[in-house]
Amino acid sequence: MRKVLIIGIGAGDPDHVTVQAVDAMNAVDVFFVLDKGDTTADLTEARRAICERFATRRPFRTVVIADPPRDRTAADYEGAVRDWRDERARLIEEALLAEEGVVGILAWGDPALYDGTIRILDTIAARGNVAVDYEVIPGITSVQALTARHRIMLNRVAGPVHITTGRRLAAGWPDGCEDVVVMLDADLACRAYRDEDIDIYWGAYLGTPDELLVAGRLGKVVDEIDAVRREARARKGWIMDTYLLRRV
Structure with missing residues (x-):
């Protein structure tokens, strides 16, 4: 059984991070980071800085996963989003199979508002290739x-x-x-x-x-x-x- 914490980290200000989110980050062994490449490198750096500031009670590692491209011009917009999310799920599933311990995924804002991480974990659980138990920690939107x-x-x-x-x-x-x-x-x-x-x-x-x-x-x-x-x-x-x- 893989334990995953989906942690809302707020809209951008590190001070948006809640006490509950800090506690969750300090229970994580490895953070998964979806990297969109050089264009949004500052977002990846912001996640790293938040981890270094708040996850101070135990050693942790970071696994960077290249975020798959999304077809933003597709006539079937919702279908393109599903395909992109399914590919994200496949990549995260592969990473989960290679890891032990508690996994943390940091979500901008709140994981329940226009963030696909919960759906991705549900997709992975439904496939049945890896047993997943996850918790959601809310954040400031x-x-x-x-x-x-x-x-x-x-x-x-x-x-x-x-x-x-x-x-x-x-x-x-x-x-x-x-x-x-x-x-x-x-x-x-x-x-x-x-x-x-x-x-x-x-x-x-x-x-x-x-x-x-x-x-x-x-x-x-x-x-x-x-x-x-x-x-x-x-x-x-x-x-x-x-x-x-x-x-x-």
Whole structure:
């Protein structure tokens, strides 16, 4: 039986790491790190720095696994994501078969919100090639970091909040919702709503030294956000951003 700890480490600030996450990291013998290559080397380095800062009670090792490429232009988007996740599962399964002791996988934000690690472990368990028992340690999400940095409430009084993706926002505004959080938006889908009475609270690289924040009426600031994110992506090679849209 392989023991795996899926540990949420927050949106980027090492101070987001909870006491529970620190305790979990100090129970780990080997950390698995999915490496996306040179483009996101700073993310791999951030994970290493978090381990070195908090996992201090016992020796640990790190196993770096090359993250498989994902076809982001496929007509069948969900199928492409499944194929990519299944290949990730295969690689992690191979690594598990080669290891003993407690394995730790660090997840940005919270493992339950737009992170595929839980599904990957479920896939491995279902295959039956290796017996897996895993625990999930929650973390601070980019949504929480976003609202904290903008000093706003996520919800209005007794009101719901809808969390969705840029791809789904592009297909239409969610029915019955006045407050919409958008994640995984490669194309800034909110531009389609620039002529409506909507405020936006946008943030990128939340909790890191590169953090960027813009807020205001969508029609007035969306071009600024577009320019800022284009420059940031060109400079760093990647971008992770999140925003809240709020009908006025």
